[in-house]
Every structure is written in C-alpha cells, then in structure tokens.
Amino acid sequence: MGKFIPWSSQPIEEWAKKYATGKFINLDGHQTHYIEQGNGESLILLHGFGSDSYTWHNNINALAARFKVYAIDLWGCGYSTRESLDYGYPLYVNQLRCFMDTLRIEKASFIGQSMGGGTIIKFATEHRDKVRSIILVCASGMPSKCLPIQQILALPGLGKLALSLPTDFVRRLIIKKVYLYQKEVSKEYFDGLTWSQKIKGSNKSYLKIMRLSFFHTLDNGIQELAEMDIPALIVWGRHDKAIPLKLGQEMHRILKGSRLETFEDSGHEPHDEEPEKFNRVVLDFLTEMQ
16 A cells, blocks of 8 residues: 555646646636547536546546537646635636637537536526536535535634545545445545545635535526526436435426436436436437537
C-alpha cells in the first residue's frame, strides 16, 4: 500500500499535469479543465457539487459517438482553479458563457447533474439563444432541506477537520450514503471521483460552496424556464437522498411539456449507476430534438 497523500495538499499545476485527462483553457482569467470528444452538434456536460468531469466516465464515449461532447470542471472543482471566488450560479453561468464564447460554440444541448443542473437552469433563462435542449439529472433548484451529514460538515471547524483527516472514510461515507443507491465504491471508482480533491485549496472551496447554500434557490428561475420553449428531459433516481424524487416530479409538473424518466435502481447519480439506460434515454431524446 502506498503512502497516504493528504487531502487538499498538492500544487494544482503539478497534480493536474500528472492526472488531468483533458485540456485547459483560460476563461475570464481563471483556469478551466475540460474533456472534449466526438463530432457533431455540441453537447455540454456539467457535474454536481463535490464532483468533477470524471462523473461522466460511463457516458462520454456513448454520447460522443453522435455528438461533440464537452465535460467541464466548474471552478473550485476537478482540475479547474482553486482561487477564492464568489461561488454560486451567477459565477458558473459566466464560466459557461465564457467557455462557449471562447470555443465559438454558438448553440448547444446541455446535461447537468445536481448543481450542474441548477447552473443550466440559470443559464437557459439568461441565454436562451445558446440553448438547444436541456437534460436535468437530479437537478438542484427546487427548495429543499440539507441532509444531516451536510449540516454537520457546515459547522465551523468540524467540516474542515473531517475533510482533512488522513483517511478515505469521510469521503467514502458521503459517496455511499448521499450519492449512491447500490453501486459499490471500488478503489478505482473512489480514486476517480476524489483524486482531484488532493489539490491544495480543495477543502476550502468545497466547504465554501456548500456553506453558501445557493443550490436550492431557483424556484423563480424554474417558473421562468417554464415559459420558454426549451425541450427538457428530467432524469431522477428513485432512491435519491440528496434531492428527493418528489422535487423532480414537482419540477416536471412546472416545466410543462418536459419528460420525466425515473431510474428505479439509482440514487443521486443515475447516469453513473445505470449508465447504459441513461445513455440510451439521452441519445433517444437528443436525436428526436435534431
């Protein structure tokens, strides 16, 4: 067994050079890491809180067979910048807009999970002309309560201590109890999800994003989105503990004309727990929209 590498300890330049699998681009003065694959119409993927572009590792190849796929690491996450920023949906909407402008992507379809889904909702209401269709996967936005484990980590001092412990236990517990329903957390899977959290500043950005409590503040934005003619597919895990299915059903009710697909054997990560079904459902939806 190799020596344990402390969390939030490694210089981002060196760590990213060793382990990042995508490309880097400077957006508005801040580094953004992204994966690019495939050809065709643009399809942009945004991960959720505490995650990064690795979350799409079971989806990118299948989606890239028909589309030009971009999986972005949002600021404060993955191998993107760890600078102290004003985290929230406005910041991530700006990052996404800068990304599209810099790469000259005029219009795209979007898939967003959790916080990434919330970002897409906000983006769509502000940049309708850039949006072809949206797929919201257990998306943040509807008013909701935090889970007990999130409330504990939000406590001053305790969250920092828990995330800094020289063990995988805390992060494994979060992944297993908050995000997944039945999928096993193998070492390979765990490392893929958390390896970028070895980067210096990761704990600080993680806790800052979580404590800002902006995830579930889009009730007005969702109502505004309902008035737009944007094709929307909503995907939810039956056993989602982070954002319960009832909120997905309510979002579906508000977004008249949207489709709701419930994944019976998934929690907060249906794209990862049932990837073959997810890829098929998404590709069918996107193909119909072309």
